[in-house]
Amino acid sequence: MKYFVLGSTYVIRLDAGERIVETVKSLCERDAIGGGYFYGLGAVGEAEIGHFDPGSNAYSWTRMPGPSEIVSLYGNITTVDGKPFIHAHIALGDRAFAVRGGHLKDAVVSASCEITLVRFRDDIGRKKDAATGLMRLALEPGED
Amino acid sequence: MKYFVLGSTYVIRLDAGERIVETVKSLCERDAIGGGYFYGLGAVGEAEIGHFDPGSNAYSWTRMPGPSEIVSLYGNITTVDGKPFIHAHIALGDRAFAVRGGHLKDAVVSASCEITLVRFRDDIGRKKDAATGLMRLALEPGED
Amino acid sequence: MKYFVLGSTYVIRLDAGERIVETVKSLCERDAIGGGYFYGLGAVGEAEIGHFDPGSNAYSWTRMPGPSEIVSLYGNITTVDGKPFIHAHIALGDRAFAVRGGHLKDAVVSASCEITLVRFRDDIGRKKDAATGLMRLALEPGED
Numbered sequence: 001m002k003y004f005v006l007g008s009t010y011v012i013r014l015d016a017g018e019r020i021v022e023t024v025k026s027l028c029e030r031d032a033i034g035g036g037y038f039y040g041l042g043a044v045g046e047a048e049i050g051h052f053d054p055g056s057n058a059y060s061w062t063r064m065p066g067p068s069e070i071v072s073l074y075g076n077i078t079t080v081d082g083k084p085f086i087h088a089h090i091a092l093g094d095r096a097f098a099v100r101g102g103h104l105k106d107a108v109v110s111a112s113c114e115i116t117l118v119r120f121r122d123d124i125g126r127k128k129d130a131a132t133g134l135m136r137l138a139l140e141p142g143e144d
Numbered sequence: 145m146k147y148f149v150l151g152s153t154y155v156i157r158l159d160a161g162e163r164i165v166e167t168v169k170s171l172c173e174r175d176a177i178g179g180g181y182f183y184g185l186g187a188v189g190e191a192e193i194g195h196f197d198p199g200s201n202a203y204s205w206t207r208m209p210g211p212s213e214i215v216s217l218y219g220n221i222t223t224v225d226g227k228p229f230i231h232a233h234i235a236l237g238d239r240a241f242a243v244r245g246g247h248l249k250d251a252v253v254s255a256s257c258e259i260t261l262v263r264f265r266d267d268i269g270r271k272k273d274a275a276t277g278l279m280r281l282a283l284e285p286g287e288d
Numbered sequence: 289m290k291y292f293v294l295g296s297t298y299v300i301r302l303d304a305g306e307r308i309v310e311t312v313k314s315l316c317e318r319d320a321i322g323g324g325y326f327y328g329l330g331a332v333g334e335a336e337i338g339h340f341d342p343g344s345n346a347y348s349w350t351r352m353p354g355p356s357e358i359v360s361l362y363g364n365i366t367t368v369d370g371k372p373f374i375h376a377h378i379a380l381g382d383r384a385f386a387v388r389g390g391h392l393k394d395a396v397v398s399a400s401c402e403i404t405l406v407r408f409r410d411d412i413g414r415k416k417d418a419a420t421g422l423m424r425l426a427l428e429p430g431e432d
Contacts, residue, residue, distance in 0.1 A: 035150070035155070037183065037260045039183075049241060050213075051211075051213050051237060051238070051239055051241060052187045052211070052213065052254075052255055053211055053239070054160070054187065054189070054211055054254040054255050055211070060239065062241055072215065072216040072235065074183050074184075074185055074216060074217075075185070076155075076185070076258055076260065087185065087258065088185070089185040089213060089214065089215055089216065090215070091215045091216055091235055091237075091243055099235075099243045100237070100241040100242060100243060101213070101215035101216075101235065101237045101241060101243045102213040102215060102237045102241050103213055120150050120153070120155075121150065122148075122150055124148065124155055129256075132255055132256075134255055134256060136157065136256055137146070137155065137157040137256070137258055139146035139147060139148045139155065139156075139157050140146055
């Protein structure tokens with residue numbers, strides 16, 4: 001990973017073999033980024049994405065072997081127990097240009113991945129929602 | 145809906161049962177946001193999306209029952225007759241991770257929807273385009 | 289193309305017949321924008337998109353006749369040899385709401401295309417990567 005900082009914006013390049021979620025998280029840990037969002041494009045090999053079923057409050061997962069284009073990638077940065085937490089969704093396109101997508105668990109960069117990340121001055125916390133088990137944005141007074 | 149304001153950026157959480165377009169619009173009305181853009185992710189139940197046919201200058205619509213992941217969501221905020229107007233497109237992923245998408249008319253949040261909204265200081269107007277009947281961005285002098 | 293500038297943000301409208309990549313590039317050339325990113329929505333007719341195969345280090349291409357909704361569009365702006373360079377990925381939805389996507393080579397606006405572009409004060413360069421032949425973000429000291 002290489003990056004360039006312009007005010008509150010990071011321009012980030014991930015190279016072949018780097019994992020998107022893990023790498024963005026490690027940058028946030030290093031620079032103490034506890035709130036923000038990011039977008040990206042590029043190409044990945046193996047990826048794992050999920051779909052949430054509100055009936056069972058559980059994710060189902062699939063692995064895609066790639067090679068895939070990152071057709072879209074958007075995520076936000078928050079904190080859980082004071083540590084950076086990445087929540088991102090992705091759309092991936094295959095050789096036939098068909099697109100599959102969902103909640104991004106993990107994806108390994110093949111050629112390159114280019115990300116624009118905007119950091120906030122403040123941290124945004126998450127707190128476990130009792131009903132669904134999901135880590136929900138803590139935006140109410142006293143919630144984070 | 146809960147939200148947190150950081151300068152010109154809103155971090156917004158929509159909860160189960162809330163409608164995305166209607167809720168963002170009501171926030172814009174309350175805070176007098178007449179220009180801006182937003183991104184989101186999360187999960188929805190029933191949604192209605194459209195496809196514009198420039199041949200007939202008409203939208204065709206479909207309803208998707210969900211549950212769907214919001215694979216991507218991007219919209220802009222403008223004004224029509226002085227009132228906030230939301231224009232958003234969405235990609236939705238089903239259980240099999242297949243993605244369908246188009247112009248977002250309406251979508252009901254199932255688990256959660258997390259939005260980052262950036263507001264402008266200025267309003268951006270729209271004006272009806274005589275040829276297509278669409279509400280076009282009014283960016284020419286004297287057009288809004 | 290019409291646009292409105294708010295600080296470092298451009299709100300841009302492309303009209304029927306305008307080409308997305310070429311038009312954004314010409315705006316960047318005119319206003320000397322050498323770093324930034326953009327998002328968009330709208331509708332296009334004919335489009336050409338690519339998929340990169342890291343095995344052969346080559347793109348395969350397809351033409352889509354449209355009419356298509358721009359389900360998502362994200363790109364970044366950099367410079368190559370001092371001139372603006374556009375790198376964008378797109379998801380396009382057809383009449384049946386099926387989504388195909390990849391690297392955007394070219395797309396002709398049908399009804400309208402609405403873009404939010406954020407420019408950086410600094411330029412971000414690219415440099416050819418010997419291994420893949422791709423123009424890689426030059427973020428290392430002395431690389432741009």
